[in-house]
Amino acid sequence: MSAEVHTVAVIGAGKIGELVLSGLLRSGWPADRLLATARRPARAEELAARYGVRVVDNLTAVDEAEVLAVAVKPQDAAALLDEIGPKVPAGKLLVSLCAGLPSSFFSRRLPEGTPVVRVMTNTPALVDQAMTAISAGAHATGEHLALAEEMFKPLGATIRVPETQQDAVTALSGSGPAYFYLLVEAMTDAGILLGLPRQVAHDLIVQTAIGSAVMLRDSGEHPVKLREAVTSPAGTTISAIRELENHGVRAALLAALEAARDRARELATQAD
Template identity: 80%
Template sequence: MHTIAVMGAGKIGEAVISGLLRSGWPVDRLVATERWQERADELTARYGIRMLSNAAAVEAADVILISVKPQDAGILMAEIGPIMPTGKLVVTLCAGLPISFFEKFLPTGTPVVRVMTNTPAVVEQAMTAISAGPHATGEHLAIAEEMFAPLGRTIRLPESQQDAVTALSGSGPAYFFFLVEAMTDAGILLGLPRQVAHDLIVQTAIGSAVMLRDSGEHPVKLREAVTSPAGTTISAIRELENHGVRAALLAALEAARDRAREIADQST
């Protein structure tokens, strides 16, 4: 069994730790790093995990999970790259940073797997996309899938599609939270108490998502089933179309994709 080092135990890093432990991964096969001592002590108390220095974590593990913020990745890789032994698997969670960025710091031939997950990982409902670098094999991809399977669903994609994944599902939860926020305000405008509006919308969102996942129906067909002729729903949809909501979503996702590409360009 592999020993995994989680380099940067923030929200997603902690979600990986928690998910692995719930799936039966031995705690003595997990180590982590965290720059803030108070946070490190909290994680040790919560999970019993060993918190090490960056150098010690690299030495102790054979799978190195990079889960720091993209802007901190260069500093971390400059520190651990020169001491990275050959043959270790590097898995990166850094949004926007291509595999080539990490290969600059690593020994030639180091396998790198790029991963984009999202914050529903904390409730085991993540969508995780996994891409192999030039030196990563099917076995390396299987290791990454084993790491992220406890957090939700996984899918394999070529790295060329990762910026689109970042825009669609990586940032996706924020779009849904934004929509729920706006619909809650609308419920208040219509005379509902805030908590009532919130509960109505959240449960409607959950039910709609389950229908989409389990029915196998196209979203257009499911929407049409709610949209009666000359009814309330079609009146609302007309207003959404009049206000360009569909076009705004397309533009928003393109903007997120372009920003991911900018991050990659700035890293080179």
């Protein structure tokens, strides 16, 4: 962490907002430099008790924090900006975690020149294994991007991408954990069908997934080469892959990610 620790307000500390809040605390960010807002009083009490941070109203957060991490639902963002927009100083950094909303959505509702950084992270932030993509809005500088990276690096890996790629990032890694959980669920059912106890099937699949992911990350090999290393001529693996191809698994994944990308674009249109 840099010598200068900024005060960060997580505005809308729901599931994603809480991920950011808890990750910053685990990384050593001082609790007295963190604020949170919540719509429901019960939720505010829960956050204060669990994390030891001050839970304030939105305007207090805008007044006291140097960085505003906005994590409300996309459909609630316009109403939030109607409330806080006139109170946001032009130099204050806004970090958006609102899926589908471009930085221009915020810039149009904030004072001219307000820097906005758009961020897409995912739920493995809970175990410090997130994938977070960061993009600069029109008025964000390299310094603003570096500050956003400092906030999210403790949660896992970060990458800078042009904002035009953020909807694709949302489809691929933002929603990505759900695809893997669905695959594990299906493979567990298959293991039971083949005669394995549920827990045994689960443990086999989870460790296989972890090992495969580490090999993909650390070996530097293309996934095709790694797959070929498991696929013997006339063996069990190629028989399984034939069935996957016959059932259109590859085409289904392509269609699914396109649908997720398109839905991210729809969210931006609906929010406007």
